[in-house]
Each structure stands twice: as structure tokens, then as C-alpha cells.
Amino acid sequence: MMDLATQSTGTAGSLEPLFSPRSVAVVGASQDTKRIRGRLLRQLLDGGFAGPVYPVNPSSDLIQGLKAYPSVEALPEAVDLALIAVAAEQIMEVLAQCARRGVRAAAIFTAGANGVPLGQRLQDHVAAFARQSGMRILGPNAEGFIDTEGGLLATFSPTLIHVPPLPVGALPRRGRVSIVSQSGAMAFALYSRAMKDHVPIRHLVSTGNESDVELLEVVDHLVAQASSRVILLFVEGFRDPHRFAAVASRAADAGVALVVAKIGRSSAGQRAAVSHTAHLTGADTAYDAAFERYGVIRVDTPDEMLAIAAAISAGAYPKGKRVAIVTTSGGAGGWAADICEQAGLEVPEFAPEFKRRLGEIVPDYGSAENPVDVTARVVEDGGRTLLGILDLLDTAPGIDIGLVIMSLVASERITGIEPELAALHTKLARPLVFHSPGVAGAEALTALARVGGLQLGLPEFARAMRTLDEYRLFRDRWQQRRKTQAEPLVIPSNAPALTAGVLDAKTTRALLYAWKVPQPGERIVSGVEGAVEAAESVGWPVAIKIVSPDIAHKTEAGGVELGLQNAQEVRAASERILERVRSRMPDARIEGLQVQQMMPPGREMVVGVVRDPDFGPMVMLGLGGIYIEVLRDAVFALAPLTLDDAQGMIARLKGRAILDGVRGEPPADIGALAELLVSVSRLAAAHADDVAEIDLNPVLLYPAGRGAVAVDALVVAGAPAARESH
Incomplete structure (x- = not known):
């Protein structure tokens, strides 16, 4: 050089x-x-x-x-x-x-x-x-970059020969969209499809091998420019993940949606680890947790990505999940209703008064129920009847989204009412999306885009509206989070010093106590007679567990006996534990016995922490027993958590309904579980450089008002294994 x-x-x-x-x-x-x-x-x-x-x-x-x-x-x-x-x-x-x-x-x-x-x-x-x-x-x-409105086409991609950028000022009712991709081919593929769907692209950047400028820095630059409503990202892995939180925060503050296709969902990158929590952590878990925290919309397919981009470009943000369907075909309406409900949307009945008013417009042989069958007759009068129905639909109580199903094969059905549609879209209070069962005419789609309208496939419509409703809820939470002063993370003065490796029982208990994580009463003793004395003081019944820095999983080593009711049982159980452990693990250092108060039965949960090398500590929550072992019902979030974050984690469990009480069981103390999650998350964040893994298994969750308690705990101090690639 x-x-x-x-x-x-x-x-x-x-x-x-x-x-x-x-x-x-x-x-x-x-x-x-x-x-x-x-x-x-x-x-x-x-x-x-x-x-x-x-x-x-x-x-x-x-x-x-x-x-x-x-x-x-x-x-x-x-x-x-x-x-x-x-x-x-x-x-x-x-x-x-x-x-x-x-x-x-x-x-x-x-x-x-x-x-x-x-x-x-x-x-x-x-x-x-x-x-x-x-x-x-x-x-x-790099395959280059473009700024369509700055006239800067710094790329060799032949895509622009076949799909040139829109003229400056085209589609003024559509917000601009940008694309940032680590794959040049995917960037221009998304560009060409977006342009076909009349989604105006402002910037496109292919970052190549990222020797200097990397994807997140480009996103930050585009957010600061405030020229795009949404930025589409194709990500293989962040070169500098530690930049993510600040960039995603600024995007959330600015109201710029980030829609990400992140490849690598497989479990091939799963790391070997000591704790149960870390074994459940796949290579992609941290990305999901980071995206969840900052409202980044993750998609699985290009169709899903572009449908969301088109909806945001058109300003089609729903304020709920309730859909009113207007169709010229009863069969198409029924099919659409099925697709909507399968995606998590609702197709509710109309209020009686609104139904009466709608019935005055809908032809006699149609239907004023939801889905509304207006029949093909409404397009025979030049669209006047259809416009009247759509205008009325925007006033329907209890409705958040309007879906219009009509053939747009003949473009004049839209072009013939373009001025009226433009006026309608100017005053719409909720999204109004069109769907053409047949291939829509090119001019019909162009006219819809000119007035700020939108045409989507049915599955794409349903997923996009559900996703954007969730994004709306995130925006509400984010704004509330920004208003709330976060409690500073200060390590309590009574927290013990931590040394690398599996922490002993005494240090583990002291650490959890310092961070106000509820635990059963217990004592650690050196031998059998001490166990008997300790059992009398903590209260019957008790559990006895081996204490050894060399044994992470006590049950597998034969180091646990439960439900002991008296001194004779404690003495015999203690002797059995010591004999089994010495037989199975003769090299293990035995430091004593843990005598723990037996807690009454409760709903078993698992709470844990694993420190990701890219994003830092992640908190895990799962239903215990077969739910986590077989069904892998576990969710993750970045530490630290607010109470709202913790409640959100609980809500994302597949088996969440179980906690509400089934077959006569009382509802569980969700508030206590959320507080325990917050405490563990604050511990993990404050000790981010010291604690690699935490496993609280089980956490017993009791009926509402009776709390939660971490019965058994494993804490591993020290650095986790570094990830070879992102």
C-alpha cells in the first residue's frame, strides 16, 4: 500500500x-x-x-x-x-x-x-x-446505492434499465420507502417488486462486505434524513450488533418502521452451555429478543415484507383488528373472512343501527351483514353506489379496517371514479384496502396509488394488518417507556463478590436475596446432624440438597431428597445423599448440605438468563415440566425489563391461558411473576460482565395474591462462549 x-x-x-x-x-x-x-x-x-x-x-x-x-x-x-x-x-x-x-x-x-x-x-x-x-x-x-429523488444512481445493476425510478414528485400520496441490504441481488429484487406494486423507493443501499460502512450505520443515516416512512432490511448478521439498540431507538423515536428479513433462523448455531436456559437458546434467539424490544418488524417472506411496506407507504395503519369486508361476491367474502380470522383478525357483526343504514343502500338481494355482499350491481352505475357504501363504512362503529373485494381486471372500475376515490381517501379515518380476485389491470393499480389507495392479496392483507396493529401497540408502549424515568441500575451493597464458574449455594442465595428474588427459607450446614437442627429451624417439611461447586444439576447426581417430615427422615435422607454423590461423582468437592423449606405445590415455571455475546443478557421465561422440555414453550427478552416488558413476555407464552386457570384452578399470580422477572433482569443487567447464565427451575407460581418463589437456582459466573459469526 x-x-x-x-x-x-x-x-x-x-x-x-x-x-x-x-x-x-x-x-x-x-x-x-x-x-x-x-x-x-x-x-x-x-x-x-x-x-x-x-x-x-x-x-x-x-x-x-x-x-x-x-x-x-x-x-x-x-x-x-x-x-x-x-x-x-x-x-x-x-x-x-x-x-x-x-x-x-x-x-x-x-x-x-x-x-x-x-x-x-x-x-x-x-x-x-x-x-x-x-x-x-x-x-x-457492493452493488451500489441509489437516491431516486437526489438523482444519484451509483450502481451497475441492470435492474434500473428495466425498472427505472419514479419521476421526482410521483405518487405524492404515498410515503417513501428505503431498502438497505447486505445482498445486492436481494436489494434490487425487492426494489423491482416494490416498484411493480407502486411503492415509491427513495433510497437503496447494498452494503457489500462492510469493511467500513455497515448496515446499521446506513439505517441510522437514513432515519436522521427523515425521508422514509419505512426502511426494509435484508440482514445476514449485524457486523456491529452493539450499535443496534441506539439505532433502533432512534428509529422508534422518529416513527420510522424497520422491517427486517433476517436469515439464519435454524438452530445450527446453538451454543453448548451449563444451564437449561442456554440450551433453549438458538443462534437466532437474541435477534428475536432485540427486535421485540425495539419494535422491529420481522418477516419471513418477500411478499410479507412488501405488503407491510405498501401499507405503511399508503398510511394504512389500523387501530385494532376488526375488519369490515365489502364484496361483490358472497363466496369471496366468506373466504376472506376465514383468512382474516386465521391470521388473528376479527370480522365482527355490525351494530344494529349501522346495519339498518347499510341495508338502505345495499341491493335487496345482497346482504348488509359482515361480510357485506353488495353484489356486482353496484359497479354498473359507474361506482356511485359503491362509493356511498364505502363512505358509510368509514363511520361504522366497532370497525378498524375496511376491505373491499372487487374485480379490478377492468381498470375503468377505478379510473372512472378516481376523483371521488381521491376525495374519499383524503378523509378516511381507518385503512381501506382493495383486493382483486383476478389479476388487476395495471392502470387500476396506478390510479389507486395516485389517490393513496392500496391493493393487496388476501393473505398479505391479513398478515400486514395484524402486524401493523401490533406495531401500533408497540408505539404506544414505546412512547410510555420514553416518558417513564428508568430506575438506575446500582448493585446492592449486600451483593456478594462473584468468581468464575458455578456459584456455590451460599453465594447464589446471597446474590438472589440482594436483588429481592423471592426464595424459600433455608440453611446450609456441614453434615448430617447440622441438617437435622436446620430442618427444625426452617420448618417442616424440608428438602435436602447436596452443596458442591462441581455439581450443577443436583438431581442427576442423586443429590436431592424432598418432602422430609421429621428428624429421622432428614438424618436418613442426608446419609443417602452423601453416599450416592460420593459413589456417582467421587471427585466432586462436597461442601455440605442445603436444608430448604418445602414449598406447597404451585404452577411450575422456569426463569433464566443467558448472556448473548452480541446483545448482552437475555431473560427467559417458560412453563415448567413437559411444556418446556417437549413443547419448548419459552420466550426471551433483553434485560433489563420494565413491568410492561415482563407482562409482555408472559403474554407471549403459548400456554399463557393455563395461567388464567383451567378446570377449576384459580388464576395464577401474574403480577408476582412479572415482578420476579424484573428483579432477575435487573440482576442480569447490573452484573452483565460477571453473570453468564442463571437458571431458576422451578419457580413456583401460586394463585393470585400469593406470590411466586424460586425454589432452586443455578448461577454461572464468567464470560460466555464467543459467537464465531453473527
Whole structure:
């Protein structure tokens, strides 16, 4: 690498020179627009970029009608941005020239060779250069980026030839959407599909190998620009996950929805761990917990992602789950109702007075019930009757969403009433979504987009409305959280010092006591006679458990006896425990016996903590017994928790209804469980550098008003295993 010009090597600089440059150089520019280097220059010029563009290529004096320069150093000015498309072995020389000439940012389209040892890859050299020079660099192996309204098409993707950006000011009733992707192919695939659905794309960024500029930093930049209602993300893994909380918080504060397709849901990355909690933690669990905390909408398919993007672009935010269906076909209405209810929406009956008013408009052989069958006759009068029904529908009490099912194969059904539809959409109090059972005419969809309307497939409609209603509830919680002053995390003065490894019973109890986690009465003694004395003091019946730093799971070692009623039983049980443990684990250090008050039966729960190397401590809650062993009914959340967070965790359990009481059982003390979760979460967050895992199993949950108690506890101190990749 050539010597660099002297530049600041401080914190990462602004992304403005990269994404909003005043001047651009295309290094490696070609006359041949069929080649990547030629197409890159051609699309930049065709996009209407307002600033000067300088081709750089030593083999030509004139490229695509522009004066060309033999090197970056020969440029007439220090440009903001260099788009670099030269051979991999030339990249570092070009970057060095950029630094000397004062270029502020670069995008590298070249990909380095595969199979190169770590530290010697092209992106490793580029990363070191970026740190040393202070230049902001996108890539290498980036497919580029676009700003459709800034006229900046800095990409070689041929997609733009076939699907050009919308003209500036097009679809003014639709909010803008941006795309940020770690895959260039997926970025432009989403772009082309969004454009087909009349979803106006403002920015698209392919981050490539992220040697310097990484995905979350791009998201932060776009949120700050306040030019998009929603940002679509295709994520393989965050390069810098510790940035996530701050970026997602700013997006939530700004009301910018983040919709993420995160690949890697498999359990292949599950880590080996000591606690039950950590064994339930797959490679993707932390991402789900982080997304849940900050309201990031996670999707599984491109169809789901684009339906949500279209709905947000159209401002179609529901205020609940209740759908009114208006259809020209009774069969289609019934099918739609089934799809809605299967997705978690409701199709309620109309209020009697509203039904009477609707019946005055609907043809006699139709139906004013929900779904409303207006029959095909309503489109025969030029749509006047349909418009009257839709206008009335917007006043229906107890309804949050309107769904109109009618064929749009003939575009004139929409174009013929476009002014009236525009006026209707201006005053709508709730989302109104169209669905065409047949393939909608292109002009019909364009006209709908012009008036701010929306057409979706039925499954996509149902999932999008359910998801956006959940997002609305998140927004309410988030705003409330921002108003509430968080209690500071201060380690209590009576909390014990922690040493690496499985904590002994005495230290574990002291730690939980300091953080006000409820536990049964107990004493730790050195031998059999001490156990008898301790049992008399804690109260009958009691449990006896082995105390050993080498035994994490006491039951498996034969180190537990339960339900002991008197001194004779305690003496015999203590002797059996010591004999079994010495036989099964002769090398284990035995420090004594734990004599614990036996708690009355309750609903068994499991509460735990595992520290994720990317996102920090995560709290786990699950129903005990077969529910967690077989059904894996467990939910996770990032620590620390508020009471609302804890209540939300409880609500997400698959078996949540069991806690409300079944077959005559009283409802459980949900409030006590939530408080216990908060206490454990605060412990985990305050000791984030010391506690790797916690397992409270079981936690006994009693009927409402009678509390919850952690009967058995395992705490592991020390650093967790690092994740090899994100």
C-alpha cells in the first residue's frame, strides 16, 4: 500500500459525502455500457445527478462524452465520492490516490478473491485503510446505492434499465420507502417488486462486505434524513450488533418502521452451555429478543415484507383488528373472512343501527351483514353506489379496517371514479384496502396509488394488518417507556463478590436475596446432624440438597431428597445423599448440605438468563415440566425489563391461558411473576460482565395474591462462549 496523506484517524465521519455527494469520480470508467464499468457511469449520468462527474481511466481521453482523467490525482478537484470499479489488485493503490487527493468517500464494486486467509482479504486491507485515513468506504463487493429523488444512481445493476425510478414528485400520496441490504441481488429484487406494486423507493443501499460502512450505520443515516416512512432490511448478521439498540431507538423515536428479513433462523448455531436456559437458546434467539424490544418488524417472506411496506407507504395503519369486508361476491367474502380470522383478525357483526343504514343502500338481494355482499350491481352505475357504501363504512362503529373485494381486471372500475376515490381517501379515518380476485389491470393499480389507495392479496392483507396493529401497540408502549424515568441500575451493597464458574449455594442465595428474588427459607450446614437442627429451624417439611461447586444439576447426581417430615427422615435422607454423590461423582468437592423449606405445590415455571455475546443478557421465561422440555414453550427478552416488558413476555407464552386457570384452578399470580422477572433482569443487567447464565427451575407460581418463589437456582459466573459469526 502506498503512503497515505496525513488525515484524521478519529471516529467515523459523516456519511453525507457518500450518499449526498456534490461531485463524483468513476474510477475505471468504460465506454462500453455492456460492461459493469461502463454501465456504472451511464446510469449515473442518466439518473440526473446535478454535480460534476469525472471518468477516470488512463487509456482514454473521452468516455461517454466526458473528459476523462488518467488518475484520481489528476482530477481538477477533490471530489466527495469515488466509485471504484477496477481489478482487485489495483484497489489499494486507487484508495491511496483518493486519500492524497482529498476524496472524502468511496464505494468499491470489486470483489476480492475467495479463500484468502483472514487478515489478508481485500476487505481486511480496506478496513485498515479506512481506519487510518478516515475516509468512509462502502464495500468492497457492493452493488451500489441509489437516491431516486437526489438523482444519484451509483450502481451497475441492470435492474434500473428495466425498472427505472419514479419521476421526482410521483405518487405524492404515498410515503417513501428505503431498502438497505447486505445482498445486492436481494436489494434490487425487492426494489423491482416494490416498484411493480407502486411503492415509491427513495433510497437503496447494498452494503457489500462492510469493511467500513455497515448496515446499521446506513439505517441510522437514513432515519436522521427523515425521508422514509419505512426502511426494509435484508440482514445476514449485524457486523456491529452493539450499535443496534441506539439505532433502533432512534428509529422508534422518529416513527420510522424497520422491517427486517433476517436469515439464519435454524438452530445450527446453538451454543453448548451449563444451564437449561442456554440450551433453549438458538443462534437466532437474541435477534428475536432485540427486535421485540425495539419494535422491529420481522418477516419471513418477500411478499410479507412488501405488503407491510405498501401499507405503511399508503398510511394504512389500523387501530385494532376488526375488519369490515365489502364484496361483490358472497363466496369471496366468506373466504376472506376465514383468512382474516386465521391470521388473528376479527370480522365482527355490525351494530344494529349501522346495519339498518347499510341495508338502505345495499341491493335487496345482497346482504348488509359482515361480510357485506353488495353484489356486482353496484359497479354498473359507474361506482356511485359503491362509493356511498364505502363512505358509510368509514363511520361504522366497532370497525378498524375496511376491505373491499372487487374485480379490478377492468381498470375503468377505478379510473372512472378516481376523483371521488381521491376525495374519499383524503378523509378516511381507518385503512381501506382493495383486493382483486383476478389479476388487476395495471392502470387500476396506478390510479389507486395516485389517490393513496392500496391493493393487496388476501393473505398479505391479513398478515400486514395484524402486524401493523401490533406495531401500533408497540408505539404506544414505546412512547410510555420514553416518558417513564428508568430506575438506575446500582448493585446492592449486600451483593456478594462473584468468581468464575458455578456459584456455590451460599453465594447464589446471597446474590438472589440482594436483588429481592423471592426464595424459600433455608440453611446450609456441614453434615448430617447440622441438617437435622436446620430442618427444625426452617420448618417442616424440608428438602435436602447436596452443596458442591462441581455439581450443577443436583438431581442427576442423586443429590436431592424432598418432602422430609421429621428428624429421622432428614438424618436418613442426608446419609443417602452423601453416599450416592460420593459413589456417582467421587471427585466432586462436597461442601455440605442445603436444608430448604418445602414449598406447597404451585404452577411450575422456569426463569433464566443467558448472556448473548452480541446483545448482552437475555431473560427467559417458560412453563415448567413437559411444556418446556417437549413443547419448548419459552420466550426471551433483553434485560433489563420494565413491568410492561415482563407482562409482555408472559403474554407471549403459548400456554399463557393455563395461567388464567383451567378446570377449576384459580388464576395464577401474574403480577408476582412479572415482578420476579424484573428483579432477575435487573440482576442480569447490573452484573452483565460477571453473570453468564442463571437458571431458576422451578419457580413456583401460586394463585393470585400469593406470590411466586424460586425454589432452586443455578448461577454461572464468567464470560460466555464467543459467537464465531453473527
